[in-house]
Amino acid sequence: MRKLVAIFLLLTASLYALDKQPLSDYRARRERLAKQTNGGFVLLFAATEAEGQNNLYGFKQDPNFFYLTGWSEPGAALLIAPAADAKDGRTARPYTEILFLPGRNVSQENWTGPKLQADSPNATTVTGFARVEVLDRLRDELVRLLPSPRATVYSDLPSFGETSPSAVPIQWLQRANAFPNYISLADVKPLLSEMRMRKDAGEMERIRKATNATMEALRAAYRAIRPGVTERQIAALIEYEYGRRGCERPGFSSIVASGANSTVLHYSENAGTMQAGDVVVMDVGGEYGMYTSDISRTAPVSGKFTPRQREIYNIVLGAQQAAIDAFQAGKFPAGATLPNSLYRVAYDYINTHGKDRNGEPLGKYFVHGLSHYVGLAVHDTGNTSVPLDRGMVFSIEPGIYIPEEKIGVRIEDLFWVDPDGKLVHLTQGLPRTAEEVEAAMAEAAAASR
16 A cells, blocks of 8 residues: 555656646647648657657657647657538547557556556546547547548658657558548648747746746856856856756756857857856756746856957847847848848847957858747747747847957847737846946855955
8 A cells, every 4th residue: 555655646746747837728729729720630649758868857748749738758649630520421529639648567667657547547637638548549549530531630740851759650550551541641840830939828937937047047157157167067057056946957958168169159068167368158048847948148257358358248239239129029030131130130230340350340250040939949949030929939149259369259138029019028137238247247256255
């Protein structure tokens, strides 16, 4: 009896360790998706234990699967069947959604812990699905539900060179004759991408928590940066601060890049030692409830920017502010050739302010995009060539990287377009100007004396 109680407590803890939205939110998304398939079915698969273990922080669910189900355990499947009228001898079918869970594997549970079973008394309550079946029944349900003479099944079909949790199971089902010849497969990702671009209230709550934790982590970093401290020490401190505030993991590999490393955009070795007179770029984000943040700050290792570093910093800051000031709903976040894009505003600012050592404009040192969406992924799904609209969360992050001067500066903040179409600065209050950064570091230095 004690063993059963222990297993129950362990299972309960694992199911509720992740801060999820109300289960009704996920059901609403499934119903909304079903209305967009024009009578098509939806079949998606969760990541497996192996697929979700590509990091050091335990299993991580496939974002699309989590978005529709809130389910954070591996090996599950989702089937959505639209409502259908009685026709050609078939009885009418109501809207149907089924969550399939893997059968119990006692040996595997010794390694990964107990998992909820389809026949558990509380399966429907825990998952929010009226029907929960064992995964072995998936083929039979497909054969029973798929109509003739034609039907479309939407799934996560990988593009060339990509993988997805659905690829192998779909191939197995095809070999098992679960899909008759009249069944056509379609990619569900464009539909989900459109849905995920606009965040609901529950998503915003989690993004704010991830962002607040990240802001506090950067404040801690300001207090610790000084000559002789390693990049790895600062990265470890930042990630520790995430965990203290409830984050499950970093949303991506932390970048702490000083000196020449600051000019390498995706430097992630964090292997250098900070030297007096250099700058350090920190591009970091904690993940809370599967939603990540993404903030970049540049700081002087010695606590004060040199005149040249300050000049470059202020140009980057000015470019960011110009993009912020130019925002309005309907603006494009990206696009070098689009005159109505925030990117063009930031680029033009950089290219008309300051020069390099050879007297050339600085635009050529702004070598990446200005914006990306943020949500269940740090570069969240969505088309950045469409106008900005209500509900979107995105970064504004200009940068200048001059290798010959060992100066890299990136300033990245997160923004949300609220229901009134106004721009909300989610990272407001974190030191941003050169003076604010220096003051934060000076305050920390004074406190340590």
